[in-house]
Amino acid sequence: MIRARGPESLLLIVPAWNEEGAIAGVVQSLRRYMPQTPVLVIDDCSSDRTVAIAREAGAEILPLPHHLGLGGCVQAGYKLAYELGFKYVIRIDGDGQHDARDVERIFERLKTSGCEMVIGSRYLNGTGMQERGLRGLGVRFFRMVLRPILGRPVHDPTSGFVGVNRAALDVFSRSFPLDYPEIEALVVLQRRRFRFEEVPCKMRPRVTGRSSITAAKSLYYIAHVLLGVFVNVLKFDHRRRGHFPQKTAAVAQPKGSRER
Amino acid sequence: MQSLLNVTTVLSVLLLLLVLFSVRRAHIRVEYSVSWLLAAAGMLVLSRARPALEFLTRRWGIPDTPLTLFLIAGSVFLVMFFRFSVIISHLRDDNIALAQRVAILEYHIQSMRNDG
Numbered sequence: 001m002i003r004a005r006g007p008e009s010l011l012l013i014v015p016a017w018n019e020e021g022a023i024a025g026v027v028q029s030l031r032r033y034m035p036q037t038p039v040l041v042i043d044d045c046s047s048d049r050t051v052a053i054a055r056e057a058g059a060e061i062l063p064l065p066h067h068l069g070l071g072g073c074v075q076a077g078y079k080l081a082y083e084l085g086f087k088y089v090i091r092i093d094g095d096g097q098h099d100a101r102d103v104e105r106i107f108e109r110l111k112t113s114g115c116e117m118v119i120g121s122r123y124l125n126g127t128g129m130q131e132r133g134l135r136g137l138g139v140r141f142f143r144m145v146l147r148p149i150l151g152r153p154v155h156d157p158t159s160g161f162v163g164v165n166r167a168a169l170d171v172f173s174r175s176f177p178l179d180y181p182e183i184e185a186l187v188v189l190q191r192r193r194f195r196f197e198e199v200p201c202k203m204r205p206r207v208t209g210r211s212s213i214t215a216a217k218s219l220y221y222i223a224h225v226l227l228g229v230f231v232n233v234l235k236f237d238h239r240r241r242g243h244f245p246q247k248t249a250a251v252a253q254p255k256g257s258r259e260r
Numbered sequence: 261m262q263s264l265l266n267v268t269t270v271l272s273v274l275l276l277l278l279v280l281f282s283v284r285r286a287h288i289r290v291e292y293s294v295s296w297l298l299a300a301a302g303m304l305v306l307s308r309a310r311p312a313l314e315f316l317t318r319r320w321g322i323p324d325t326p327l328t329l330f331l332i333a334g335s336v337f338l339v340m341f342f343r344f345s346v347i348i349s350h351l352r353d354d355n356i357a358l359a360q361r362v363a364i365l366e367y368h369i370q371s372m373r374n375d376g
Contacts, residue, residue: 001371001374001375002371042363062363062364062367063363063366064359064360064363065359065362065363066359068356068359068360072356072359072360075356075360076359076360076363076364079360079364080364080367083364178356
């Protein structure tokens, strides 16, 4: 069983859905470079051998009873991590695109900066893979949209390589965007006046399978995320009135809140 | 005009019967059938009360009586679609929260079993 050990306990979570071709490599590399850190694979009801392979590779498994989509899957991991008392959680995609050697750098930045979120950015300092075509355009578009909302530039708003501390974990375990969570999650954090930083990370092409966001879905993705961002901006009520809530007060929500 | 009202009457009766059969066979829960039954009954009454429809047409300044019927029917069904969208959204949120809770509880149970 996973246990939070020490004051700087870290959990690595890997959301996965039908990643039998890549998940073993992801878990093994995490075990190699972060041997003392537990790895939790959240299986989004895969129909292939993802669960068995991840378990064989040494990961703990949180199997969801039915397919929830990326946001619901990641949030389940955040909820469990929060309940188990972890102070930090780093999310790594299950498709093998992230380099496990970058986890340590994200963890260090989380600990030393005091930021609530650290994003592994593939565009910072020109490191790693560069997106082209529609996806590249989408990333540039969302950089432009987010700049005035966040009050600072974000180089890789769609990165799934993200570390959070316990304060952000508290928020995300109760309120997390469901379908395409990365961009909206930044706005959710901004509403709490939480801070984020980016660290340069390498990004590789997918080992197997295909991205869930195909070219045809890109327009839907943009419209969906824009709407989500807009709705979150509408919730900036305290900010507009000029009296910011304290962090602790801001994250306190009534039990059973439906906010996501 | 009269044939349009007759068609609306027939459709309303068909809708009423469909909803009642669906409730009987437990395809629709009773609480979700109420909106449909009310809408169908409302359309049935309007289609059989031509003076009332003409009164509303004059009152609202609508140029054509059939247009009033379509306007009322469209509005009623739009409100119902919105209501069901709200219900579905809540159900989806609850469903996701429940699935996550089930997964986490199963994880705790499995962990306790493994710990002996």
